[in-house]
Amino acid sequence: MVEVASASQADIDWLARDDASAGKAWVSRCVALGEYLVAREAGELVGFLRFSRFWGRVPYMEMIRVLPGHRRSGVGTALFLAWEAAMRGEGARLLMTSSECDESRPQDWHRRNGFSETGAIELPGLQSVPEVFFIKRLA
Numbered sequence: 001m002v003e004v005a006s007a008s009q010a011d012i013d014w015l016a017r018d019d020a021s022a023g024k025a026w027v028s029r030c031v032a033l034g035e036y037l038v039a040r041e042a043g044e045l046v047g048f049l050r051f052s053r054f055w056g057r058v059p060y061m062e063m064i065r066v067l068p069g070h071r072r073s074g075v076g077t078a079l080f081l082a083w084e085a086a087m088r089g090e091g092a093r094l095l096m097t098s099s100e101c102d103e104s105r106p107q108d109w110h111r112r113n114g115f116s117e118t119g120a121i122e123l124p125g126l127q128s129v130p131e132v133f134f135i136k137r138l139a
């Protein structure tokens with residue numbers, strides 16, 4: 001059974017390893033601000049969701065990752081649904097996320113969770129392909 005919770009100080013080393021591109025200082029900052037959810041199975045960390053807020057108010061899912069051996073068993077969905085419920089509880093009307101334009105599998109997964117594509121931006125010097133943005137309206 002998967003359990004989803006807000007990340008705590010004790011999760012920082014694991015997150016810094018598994019979300020390495022964020023860097024440990026950023027991981028610590030996000031944990032302190034409650035911007036990480038973690039998933040556990042049998043007490044072991046198996047995935048995380050990191051978010052921020054576009055314009056300081058629109059919830060923006062920056063990264064969701066489930067350990068390879070634990071994929072396709074509902075962990076990602078549990079993380080996403082917990083985040084969506086928390087954001088709805090804060091009064092959010094819209095969720096955002098994004099993905100590199102050639103990453104078709106994560107994009108299919110975002111669509112499956114109710115997101116629709118809303119545009120793309122080029123990031124010269126940072127990324128060789130455009131970043132595609134997705135939104136999901138919350139009723």
Ligand SMILES: CC(C)(COP(=O)(O)OP(=O)(O)OC[C@H]1O[C@@H](n2cnc3c(N)ncnc32)[C@H](O)[C@@H]1OP(=O)(O)O)[C@@H](O)C(=O)NCCC(=O)NCCS
Nearest residue numbers: 062063064065066071072073074075076077105106108109
């Ligand atoms: C994308 C990701 C988070 C999904 O997590 P997951 O735990 O494997 O997904 P779930 O098991 O909750 O998926 C639920 C459903 O989506 C389907 N699904 C899973 N991964 C999918 C994918 N990449 N594309 C399309 N459908 C997918 C599953 O088959 C399942 O459907 P079913 O219930 O009909 O069998 C995970 O595959 C992952 O960590 N990928 C690598 C990192 C990544 O690409 N992150 C997203 C961009 S930031």
